[in-house]
Amino acid sequence: MPKTASKSVAKTLPKRFMWTGTRAIAEAVKLADVDVIAAYPIRPYTGVMNSLAKMLADGEFAAEIIGADSEHSQFEIAKHASAVGARTFVGSSGVGLAFAAEPIVVTAMGQLPVVAMAGCRALDDPGNFGMEWNDVLTFRDSGWLMSWAKDPQEALDMILVAYRVSEDRRVLLPSFVAVDGAAITHISAPVEQPSREGVAKFLPPYKPQYPLDPASGPITKAQHIAPSLIGPELRKVVDNAMAQAREVIREAWRDFAVFVGREYPPFIENMYIEDAEIALVTMGAYAKDAVHVATKLRQEGVKVGVVRLRYFRPFPQGELAEVLGKVKAAGVVDFSYSFGSADSSSVLFNEVRSALYESGSHPLLMDFMFVGGREPSVEHFEQAVRLLEKGAGKGAVEKHVWWPTLRGESP
Amino acid sequence: MSERPLIRAVRNVSSVDLYTSGHRTCAGCGAALGYRLLLKAAGPKTVVLGPTGCMYVANGHQFLSSPYSVPWYHTQLGAGGAAGVGTAAAFRSLMMKGKRKKEEVNVVVYGGDGGTGDMGFSGLSMAMGYDYKRFVYVLYDNESYANTGIQASSTTPWGASTTFTPTGKIKRIGNLRMKKNVALIIAAHPGVRYVATATLYPPLDFINKTKKALEADGPAFIHLLVPCPKGWFTDPKYTLDLSRSALETGLWVSWEYENGEFNLSYRPEPRKHVKEYLRMQKRFEHLTDDKIEEIERMTAKEWDYWKEMDEQNRMIIPWVAPP
Numbered sequence: 077m078p079k080t081a082s083k084s085v086a087k088t089l090p091k092r093f094m095w096t097g098t099r100a101i102a103e104a105v106k107l108a109d110v111d112v113i114a115a116y117p118i119r120p121y122t123g124v125m126n127s128l129a130k131m132l133a134d135g136e137f138a139a140e141i142i143g144a145d146s147e148h149s150q151f152e153i154a155k156h157a158s159a160v161g162a163r164t165f166v167g168s169s170g171v172g173l174a175f176a177a178e179p180i181v182v183t184a185m186g187q188l189p190v191v192a193m194a195g196c197r198a199l200d201d202p203g204n205f206g207m208e209w210n211d212v213l214t215f216r217d218s219g220w221l222m223s224w225a226k227d228p229q230e231a232l233d234m235i236l237v238a239y240r241v242s243e244d245r246r247v248l249l250p251s252f253v254a255v256d257g258a259a260i261t262h263i264s265a266p267v268e269q270p271s272r273e274g275v276a277k278f279l280p281p282y283k284p285q286y287p288l289d290p291a292s293g294p295i296t297k298a299q300h301i302a303p304s305l306i307g308p309e310l311r312k313v314v315d316n317a318m319a320q321a322r323e324v325i326r327e328a329w330r331d332f333a334v335f336v337g338r339e340y341p342p343f344i345e346n347m348y349i350e351d352a353e354i355a356l357v358t359m360g361a362y363a364k365d366a367v368h369v370a371t372k373l374r375q376e377g378v379k380v381g382v383v384r385l386r387y388f389r390p391f392p393q394g395e396l397a398e399v400l401g402k403v404k405a406a407g408v409v410d411f412s413y414s415f416g417s418a419d420s421s422s423v424l425f426n427e428v429r430s431a432l433y434e435s436g437s438h439p440l441l442m443d444f445m446f447v448g449g450r451e452p453s454v455e456h457f458e459q460a461v462r463l464l465e466k467g468a469g470k471g472a473v474e475k476h477v478w479w480p481t482l483r484g485e486s487p
Numbered sequence: 488m489s490e491r492p493l494i495r496a497v498r499n500v501s502s503v504d505l506y507t508s509g510h511r512t513c514a515g516c517g518a519a520l521g522y523r524l525l526l527k528a529a530g531p532k533t534v535v536l537g538p539t540g541c542m543y544v545a546n547g548h549q550f551l552s553s554p555y556s557v558p559w560y561h562t563q564l565g566a567g568g569a570a571g572v573g574t575a576a577a578f579r580s581l582m583m584k585g586k587r588k589k590e591e592v593n594v595v596v597y598g599g600d601g602g603t604g605d606m607g608f609s610g611l612s613m614a615m616g617y618d619y620k621r622f623v624y625v626l627y628d629n630e631s632y633a634n635t636g637i638q639a640s641s642t643t644p645w646g647a648s649t650t651f652t653p654t655g656k657i658k659r660i661g662n663l664r665m666k667k668n669v670a671l672i673i674a675a676h677p678g679v680r681y682v683a684t685a686t687l688y689p690p691l692d693f694i695n696k697t698k699k700a701l702e703a704d705g706p707a708f709i710h711l712l713v714p715c716p717k718g719w720f721t722d723p724k725y726t727l728d729l730s731r732s733a734l735e736t737g738l739w740v741s742w743e744y745e746n747g748e749f750n751l752s753y754r755p756e757p758r759k760h761v762k763e764y765l766r767m768q769k770r771f772e773h774l775t776d777d778k779i780e781e782i783e784r785m786t787a788k789e790w791d792y793w794k795e796m797d798e799q800n801r802m803i804i805p806w807v808a809p810p
Binding site: 293302 | 531532533534536543544546547548549550551553555556557558559560561562563565566568569570571572573574576577578579580581583584586587588590592609610612613617
């Protein structure tokens, strides 16, 4: 190819970079032209703030960045900046999210479209850099939208979509974009950088209806109330917003494909599911391992598929019921725990089971709990498929909650 | 600091109230009166953040009326500093990026002693380290968690009876912690551009200090003593008298600290005996005369420091042997 031609081809192709998840998310924040960023260090999410601080120091874009005194202050800063009309970015991991619990809750109740990155990490004690979902899932009932990325590319894309969905006046709820600690935050992967023009078309500027700004006149927000007067109605507003988010999310991913050029199924991504008899159900980075194992076992004739949830809130109940209604057995690959819950199992497992309860036919369900941060291997996933196969054959299992990475736990 | 003429006479104070009817604070509430003076001084181009506390719960109303004629937003009990920074950062960013018209907007936090001296201390300290202009944090100090039923905070004075420090058959004193001097600690922040203490009397003092705080070239802090009929067990009609008596007995010290220079705003000479102030309040009624004399001794000793500070125009940390 002549030199000039190769140049022009290169021009039309989107730029690709080797970026970690945190670096990719920083790029999304820049592309979204965020106005106020609130930072506080905790691994593994911190890299995003390091990247943003450097971008601002180099003048790549303009924003106020505040190094707060705690995660509590950090999330309060984002909340209040959002109330004025700024587009905001914040984030944390592990016990940092626990420390910020109070502002996290009121941000949703205040209907402020803050976008936060959660770098999933095990909660203390003891300190543990391992990956678990319990830090983010602590807030599953709080009115935050929650999406789970599988790689740095999707993390970048999910941040852009989070702003679009959160700021939509039919929604006005904050968003967590969860990325698995280490597996995404610290691992570089090829990432296509969306064009500024595409993002500008996809993501209109944030214009709150009632900003906390004297130029818009006086408003009183979140005044103390008598519970009998509007208590239930205030909760219903958030509930309605969460319900409306389902359609807004679908629209947003449709438009994302048009303006930015990458296509995703909005709520769940299925692999090998058409003729599957058993399925692994999971979220996040390890979905790739599940697909790897499924690909391998398919060659042996095992009819296994993989279902990956892209959103945990709103929970893709209908989509899951439809796809899991067709398999004989499904195993939830779960990085959370819910001690003392039904069957003393995990959070995602309980959600999946609850979502299937009313559907006509549902599969035998098993829970594979990868907790405590010990890295799973493909063998664990393979084992899970074997156990599911056995259960599907018999139509029952004696033990349906497994801790595959626990010492002494073997089938 | 750009000088804006200070108000010399009460008749020159704005007749417009931006903190107005529609609340249900106690009769004689000092904190409510402080709110009124604060917003008279700040004017309409102001955003107010209200951490949880008396001025949150008592200003809320079962009929959803609001006493605020300026934009107002609740913030969590320990979040006053962060709320102020977030709000100020948003205005600066939006103005810098041309997303909002450039103009001066005041950001005011009005937080109680529990939310400021205890729970929100870390966030307040953070807020005073940044360089946001027209940002003032006012601590309204009624010397207890009054809204939840008068529990001691770190600014409750020694000897006060509260529901967490009640007097009893074997515990005769009440609160055994000495009052934390929040303003002195804030003055130790290199980023803070104006620190003052005040009380409701004389009213022009607090109004003018608020104006100076907003005109300072960075974050500012005012520690405002507000008598509390509910928590101090006083007649509502004595609220202003208590403010005045606190100054005259030297139990409240009114001062300013700016550009490294300390000045007393009021010097009680001769200083009245502390019993005049303490005996007006039932929260101290259990104290025997010798305990009152102990407080008088501590106050006299502390005033040696305040006078020295005033004469040298320098900040010195007063130290008084505990009782």
